[in-house]
Amino acid sequence: MFSLVGIGGAGCKIVDAFYKKDPLSSLFSLLAPSKQEKLKGVGIDTSETISGLKHLPVENRVLIGRSRAKGHGTGADVELGRKIMEEEIELAMNAVRKVNTEKPEVFFVIAGLGGGTGTGGVPVIAERLRKYYRVPVVGIFLLPSRGEGLHYIKNVGRYFHEVVSKVDGALFLDNNVLTSRGEDIGRSHATITATITNFMSIADPVLVAKEVEGKKATIGFMRIKGEHMSLKDIISRMLRDHIYINLDEVKPEKVHLLINGDVRNVYGEGFAMEWVKNKLGAEVRFSSQEVIGSKHLNIGMIITGVDDIIKSYEVKEEKEEKRLSPELEDLLEDISPL
Numbered sequence: 379m380f381s382l383v384g385i386g387g388a389g390c391k392i393v394d395a396f397y398k399k400d401p402l403s404s405l406f407s408l409l410a411p412s413k414q415e416k417l418k419g420v421g422i423d424t425s426e427t428i429s430g431l432k433h434l435p436v437e438n439r440v441l442i443g444r445s446r447a448k449g450h451g452t453g454a455d456v457e458l459g460r461k462i463m464e465e466e467i468e469l470a471m472n473a474v475r476k477v478n479t480e481k482p483e484v485f486f487v488i489a490g491l492g493g494g495t496g497t498g499g500v501p502v503i504a505e506r507l508r509k510y511y512r513v514p515v516v517g518i519f520l521l522p523s524r525g526e527g528l529h530y531i532k533n534v535g536r537y538f539h540e541v542v543s544k545v546d547g548a549l550f551l552d553n554n555v556l557t558s559r560g561e562d563i564g565r566s567h568a569t570i571t572a573t574i575t576n577f578m579s580i581a582d583p584v585l586v587a588k589e590v591e592g593k594k595a596t597i598g599f600m601r602i603k604g605e606h607m608s609l610k611d612i613i614s615r616m617l618r619d620h621i622y623i624n625l626d627e628v629k630p631e632k633v634h635l636l637i638n639g640d641v642r643n644v645y646g647e648g649f650a651m652e653w654v655k656n657k658l659g660a661e662v663r664f665s666s667q668e669v670i671g672s673k674h675l676n677i678g679m680i681i682t683g684v685d686d687i688i689k690s691y692e693v694k695e696e697k698e699e700k701r702l703s704p705e706l707e708d709l710l711e712d713i714s715p716l
């Protein structure tokens with residue numbers, strides 16, 4: 379069993395999406411307890427937009443920083459986001475404790491990096507969750523599109539290492555991958571949110587936590603018709619269309635493919651392993667869950683060792699103040715203030 383904690387606008391929207399009832403799962407709920415019943419999620423934000431969420435039960439939402447942020451968010455002020463979370467950590471933790479009547483095996487803390495509430499709040503709450511529950515806390519972090527402005531990018535560069543240091547493993551999905559292909563930011567948000575909820579619907583959370591322990595990673599998901607298909611074709615399609623970090627910037631160490639469906643239709647394991655080794659320099663592992671007769675294959679991927687994504691955020695700090703020439707400095711020293 380896993381539990382979700384969403385922080386800031388992005389984190390809350392994604393937790394909300396987990397609670398969306400899809401018609402198929404409510405059909406299955408006649409046979410098995412519905413996914414929603416087992417789902418444990420809390421959304422924490424400094425913005426009133428939290429009251430506009432569609433699916434997350436109201437008692438699972440926490441508005442923090444009423445007096446400092448006045449319900450308008452922090453305006454990408456990370457130090458303010460941190461301060462608010464520190465001041466109201468008990469309010470946030472109480473909501474988490476109330477929702478999690480049983481101790482979960484893994485926590486997923488979800489936030490967009492670059493804004494103030496998520497970037498400032500994650501280190502504070504992740505640390506508390508780890509201490510209190512003593513289970514792995516995995517981060518799911520969304521990265522900003524370049525079009526959102528330099529301030530967001532700088533915030534990522536500045537706070538990246540701190541945020542990552544407070545979780546047991548971190549998954550990154552970058553909005554910039556989709557916007558640089560011409561998608562608008564709204565579509566990018568929707569696609570990445572669906573990737574996360576779909577991936578989690580087929581992945582074992584304990585396995586994910588083990589796989590990414592101490593690492594930086596990304597995830598992908600796709601659903602294809604379950605016709606005869608080579609593993610190499612599946613992997614190359616996934617890498618081309620459904621992975622949301624720039625693979626040219628990183629040196630992955632391992633690719634783990636999770637296949638759920640009628641796996642008798644899939645072939646070519648050895649060739650696929652060779653192909654990935656040559657293309658990415660990464661090892662490949664496969665796990666499958668056989669669902670005989672299923673018309674679709676649900677495919678998930680975990681790519682670990684994407685540490686270099688931070689490199690493109692390491693923007694130089696403000697240019698050093700221009701030094702005055704020594705002659706001018708002497709001259710200024712001579713002019714005594716009035």
Ligand SMILES: Nc1nc2c(ncn2[C@@H]2O[C@H](COP(=O)(O)OP(=O)(O)OP(=O)(O)O)[C@@H](O)[C@H]2O)c(=O)[nH]1
Binds near residue numbers: 387453522530567
């Ligand atoms: N993938 C995805 N990214 C999102 C979504 N919503 C926001 N983001 C991204 O998350 C980053 C941070 O934005 P927010 O979550 O709105 O920021 P915040 O944590 O609320 O911080 P403040 O509003 O500044 O206090 C931005 O780069 C957004 O593009 C979403 O639904 N999906």
Ligand SMILES: [Mg+2]
Binds near residue numbers: 386425451452495
């Ligand atoms: Mg916000």
